[in-house]
Amino acid sequence: MNILITAGGTTERIDNVRTITNSSTGKLGSAIAEAFAGAAHLPVEKIYYLCGLNAVTPASEQSGTTSIIRIGSVNELIEKLSEILATQKINVVIHSMAVSDYTVDSLTTKSNMAASMTRFIKDSGQTGDLSPETFTSGMLQAAFSGNGNLSSENKISSDIEDMVIVMKKTPKVISLIKKLQPHTLLIGFKLLSNVSLETLLDTAYSLLLKNGCDLVLANDLAEITPLKHKGYLIDRHKSYEEFHTKAQIAEGIVKRVGSILTRGNEES
Amino acid sequence: MNILITAGGTTERIDNVRTITNSSTGKLGSAIAEAFAGAAHLPVEKIYYLCGLNAVTPASEQSGTTSIIRIGSVNELIEKLSEILATQKINVVIHSMAVSDYTVDSLTTKSNMAASMTRFIKDSGQTGDLSPETFTSGMLQAAFSGNGNLSSENKISSDIEDMVIVMKKTPKVISLIKKLQPHTLLIGFKLLSNVSLETLLDTAYSLLLKNGCDLVLANDLAEITPLKHKGYLIDRHKSYEEFHTKAQIAEGIVKRVGSILTRGNEES
Numbered sequence: 001m002n003i004l005i006t007a008g009g010t011t012e013r014i015d016n017v018r019t020i021t022n023s024s025t026g027k028l029g030s031a032i033a034e035a036f037a038g039a040a041h042l043p044v045e046k047i048y049y050l051c052g053l054n055a056v057t058p059a060s061e062q063s064g065t066t067s068i069i070r071i072g073s074v075n076e077l078i079e080k081l082s083e084i085l086a087t088q089k090i091n092v093v094i095h096s097m098a099v100s101d102y103t104v105d106s107l108t109t110k111s112n113m114a115a116s117m118t119r120f121i122k123d124s125g126q127t128g129d130l131s132p133e134t135f136t137s138g139m140l141q142a143a144f145s146g147n148g149n150l151s152s153e154n155k156i157s158s159d160i161e162d163m164v165i166v167m168k169k170t171p172k173v174i175s176l177i178k179k180l181q182p183h184t185l186l187i188g189f190k191l192l193s194n195v196s197l198e199t200l201l202d203t204a205y206s207l208l209l210k211n212g213c214d215l216v217l218a219n220d221l222a223e224i225t226p227l228k229h230k231g232y233l234i235d236r237h238k239s240y241e242e243f244h245t246k247a248q249i250a251e252g253i254v255k256r257v258g259s260i261l262t263r264g265n266e267e268s
Numbered sequence: 269m270n271i272l273i274t275a276g277g278t279t280e281r282i283d284n285v286r287t288i289t290n291s292s293t294g295k296l297g298s299a300i301a302e303a304f305a306g307a308a309h310l311p312v313e314k315i316y317y318l319c320g321l322n323a324v325t326p327a328s329e330q331s332g333t334t335s336i337i338r339i340g341s342v343n344e345l346i347e348k349l350s351e352i353l354a355t356q357k358i359n360v361v362i363h364s365m366a367v368s369d370y371t372v373d374s375l376t377t378k379s380n381m382a383a384s385m386t387r388f389i390k391d392s393g394q395t396g397d398l399s400p401e402t403f404t405s406g407m408l409q410a411a412f413s414g415n416g417n418l419s420s421e422n423k424i425s426s427d428i429e430d431m432v433i434v435m436k437k438t439p440k441v442i443s444l445i446k447k448l449q450p451h452t453l454l455i456g457f458k459l460l461s462n463v464s465l466e467t468l469l470d471t472a473y474s475l476l477l478k479n480g481c482d483l484v485l486a487n488d489l490a491e492i493t494p495l496k497h498k499g500y501l502i503d504r505h506k507s508y509e510e511f512h513t514k515a516q517i518a519e520g521i522v523k524r525v526g527s528i529l530t531r532g533n534e535e536s
Contacts, residue, residue: 011291016461016489017366020282021289054322098285102431110412110434114404121400132389136382139407144378163370163435166378193284221284 001261004048004090005033006081006097006173008055011072014104014165024098026055028229028246032094033058035250037065042258048084050077052097074100074170081173085180092185092257093177096217102167106144110162113143178212185260187253188213193221197232204234215256217249269529272316272358273301274349274365274441276323279340282372282433292366294323296497296514300362301326303518305333310526316352318345320365342368342438349441353448360453360525361445364485370435374412378430381411446480453528455521456481461489465500472502483524485517 007029009022029051036044037060047066051057060066071077077099084090120142124130130138144166177186188211190204204218216234223230231249233256234240241256243249275297277290297319304312305328315334319325328334339345345367352358388410392398398406412434445454456479458472472486484502491498499517501524502508509524511517 009285011289014288017277017290017292017459018368019289019291021279021287022285023279023287024285100286105430110408114401114408117404117407118400121403132386133382135389136385136407139385139404140378140382140411143408143411161437162373165433165435167431167433169429191285 001043001091002046002048002088003033003036003044003092003094004050004081004084005029005036005094006050006071006077006099007033008052008071009098010074010077010100011053012100012103013073014107020100020102020104020165020167021054022052022098022100024052024055026051026057028249029094029096030056030058031246031250032096032253033066034060035247035254036060036092037063039254039258042254042261048088048090050080050097071097074103074173077173078171078176082176082180085177085184090181090184091261092187093181094187094253095174095177096189097173098191099173100170103170105166105168108144108164108166109160110164113164116142116145172211174207174211174213185257186211186213186215187257188216190216190218191221192218195220201232201234201238201240204232205238208234208236214260215253217253269311269359270314270316270356271301271304271312271360271362272318272349272352273297273304273362274318274339274345274367275301276320276339277366278342278345278368279321280368280371281341282375288368288370288372288433288435289322290320290366290368292320292323294319294325296517297362297364298324298326299514299518300364300521301334302328303515303522304328304360305331307522307526310522310529316356316358318348318365339365342371342441345441346439346444350444350448353445353452358449358452359529360455361449362455362521363442363445364457365441366459367441368438371438373434373436376412376432376434377428378432381432384410384413440479442475442479442481453525454479454481454483455525456484458484458486459489460486463488469500469502469506469508472500473506476502476504482528483521485521 008026009024012020033047033049036047049066050069050071053070053072057068058066061068069080117139120139174188188207190207192200200218200220204216208216218232218234228244229246231243232240233252241252243252276294277292280288301315301317304315317334318337318339321338321340325336326334329336337348385407388407442456456475458475460468460471468486468488472484476484486500486502496512497514499511500508501520509520511520
């Protein structure tokens with residue numbers, strides 16, 4: 001069987017030297033890869049390990065079963081993931097990567113925005129005729145579409161007084177997986193911060209239903225320390241198992257995947 | 269003698285999981301640390317190595333001469349650097365870290381901005397009486413100071429349609445160094461992207477004059493590849509030496525520092 005694991009965080013480019021990064025170490029993804037590589041009862045042939053630029057990599061890299069593929073932006077992740085899912089039979093996808101929800105749409109400065117807005121007033125000359133909502137909408141559109149937008153092709157000069165970064169949504173990577181390989185076993189991840197267990201489980205279960213996941217690992221930043229990592233592995237019946245360390249989560253996922261595959265996907 | 273080296277890039281926090289990073293590997297800083305640690309003719313006692321969260325560290329870490337101090341934000345850099353310069357005699361400061369020129373001021377969304385701007389029009393009710401410039405300035409201030417600003421304390425929900433990040437200038441770290449230790453030998457770094465040699469040298473020389481540097485290493489992103497690294501080491505007379513690899517730059521800096529220190533700072 002072939003496994004695809006995503007791990008670590010994505011990196012979106014602001015300019016040549018500045019990036020917006022989802023700061024995930026990739027340690028959980030790496031523990032999962034090692035648990036699969038070491039699972040005696042599962043015939044693992046190949047692990048495709050797509051990970052962020054600074055993510056740690058599993059020791060199974062040395063044995064040759066694991067191919068490490070470094071990923072920068074969300075677009076790069078979509079490209080590589082789609083390529084693998086379109087050309088290889090993948091039995092299990094573990095999507096643990098912290099994927100940026102946003103990418104850079106445009107860069108500007110407050111003074112560029114002010115200039116564009118002033119020009120908008122002068123050009124339209126009809127302030128009084130518009131409703132405050134319509135007028136505001138025009139002003140804001142002018143503010144963000146002025147010619148004054150900075151170029152992100154080179155390094156932005158550090159002489160600029162302030163910088164306004166407009167971010168737009170990225171496509172939801174997890175939603176692509178079952179579309180490309182409907183019969184793969186999909187394990188999603190949901191990381192929230194400082195929420196109740198109920199909210200965490202509900203949000204994770206919504207993710208499961210929405211994207212056709214077989215299992216979702218729910219975790220909360222407030223319950224992750226260097227030594228502990230609380231995780232809740234939720235299934236399609238909304239029952240869940242609780243784990244307390246990365247190693248436990250990794251072993252738990254491998255065990256559960258093994259039993260689902262053995263029973264011929266009866267759970268799903 | 270004691271040496272302080274800054275290397276790698278800083279990391280500014282957007283929220284619990286997202287950061288803006290200056291993507292420097294720290295390889296040049298690390299090569300410089302190793303060159304100093306291995307310089308037989310220089311009595312190096314201690315190297316304070318302040319580096320970014322993902323920066324590589326010099327092999328001299330093992331020998332005990334080098335203390336590695338990891339740095340996140342620009343504020344953290346200022347704090348650690350000031351502490352060391354205020355309490356230790358530092359003979360040489362090599363400031364090669366890629367320090368973010370901006371830190372996050374506030375976070376908002378386009379719809380929050382629109383709501384604040386509309387409220388501003390309704391509250392002021394005097395659109396026609398103001399000049400376009402004054403009116404725009406009020407609108408923009410309203411847009412960025414609305415109560416709708418997102419909290420950065422936790423992870424920002426991924427349900428938000430867009431995200432507008434306002435960045436403000438950080439203090440110039442290099443300008444603090446000679447204020448805290450006037451007699452230290454200071455080597456600044458200037459990285460530009462795709463400029464002429466003349467512009468590069470002029471910009472680096474301005475940095476030298478402005479901050480009381482003894483030397484500045486000027487380099488251009490377009491001239492840096494995994495195998496080559498062009499660098500120009502400029503002195504107070506605006507003459508410069510040219511190097512072609514990180515190792516050459518590191519050796520060149522050590523040699524130059526050695527000769528300045530031997531001649532009792534006569535160059536400066």
